[in-house]
Amino acid sequence: MKVIHYTDVPAESIEGLPGVTIRWCISDADGVPRFALRVFEVEPGHGSPRHAHWWEHEVYILAGTGVLWTPDGETPLRPGHAVFVPPDAEHQFRNTGDEVLRFICVVPVGI
Amino acid sequence: MKVIHYTDVPAESIEGLPGVTIRWCISDADGVPRFALRVFEVEPGHGSPRHAHWWEHEVYILAGTGVLWTPDGETPLRPGHAVFVPPDAEHQFRNTGDEVLRFICVVPVGI
Numbered sequence: 001m002k003v004i005h006y007t008d009v010p011a012e013s014i015e016g017l018p019g020v021t022i023r024w025c026i027s028d029a030d031g032v033p034r035f036a037l038r039v040f041e042v043e044p045g046h047g048s049p050r051h052a053h054w055w056e057h058e059v060y061i062l063a064g065t066g067v068l069w070t071p072d073g074e075t076p077l078r079p080g081h082a083v084f085v086p087p088d089a090e091h092q093f094r095n096t097g098d099e100v101l102r103f104i105c106v107v108p109v110g111i
Numbered sequence: 112m113k114v115i116h117y118t119d120v121p122a123e124s125i126e127g128l129p130g131v132t133i134r135w136c137i138s139d140a141d142g143v144p145r146f147a148l149r150v151f152e153v154e155p156g157h158g159s160p161r162h163a164h165w166w167e168h169e170v171y172i173l174a175g176t177g178v179l180w181t182p183d184g185e186t187p188l189r190p191g192h193a194v195f196v197p198p199d200a201e202h203q204f205r206n207t208g209d210e211v212l213r214f215i216c217v218v219p220v221g222i
Contacts, residue, residue, distance in 0.1 A: 001202070002195040003179060003186045006171075009193075025193035026169050034219050035146045037169045037193055058137050058148045060117075060171070060215055068114060075114045082120075082136035082148055084113040091112070104171055106217050108145050 002030050006039045019046025028109050035106050042101040047094030055111050057085040064101035067094050113141050117150045130157025139220050146217050153177065153212040158205030166222050170194040175212035178205050
């Protein structure tokens, strides 16, 4: 059993991704069998690259505004939106607002 | 790819659990390969029973206040808390505040 406030988890920067931090709130280190829960914070004007990978994302927007880009276009995001990015689907999350875009992103272990 | 606001997902009641609703924001119906993301809302004074099951929970508190009960005692919960309940661990979530307790709960598919 683990209870931790996300602000008590170190915000790690990500190589090649300025303006983006990740907090591994629940991860392999906790002995999770299947999936990990991370909190991302993206500064205004920043985002992830357009990319794809074998694992899915299940995302929930906590604060701020942004867009999800896919080859089909852009979808606006605000707090309360849940997003499923299937395995191998090209995608990009971008902060298009004036405040931090904060979201949960759940992924399988072993990525 | 799926983007949906949690308020656009039907809030289903749960047999035997008055004061608790569940919204399956991302689930088997969306073709997820490994895990599902639900939003629970618990009215003041309500909660889940003390119970255990083969699957883990990964929880994130969105609103309200409550406690996580385990055989080791109670831990207070507020927005921003992440909770890992391992497989087979006895647990209970309870709303101890005056407002709705809202949280994300991620579980493996096939439960």
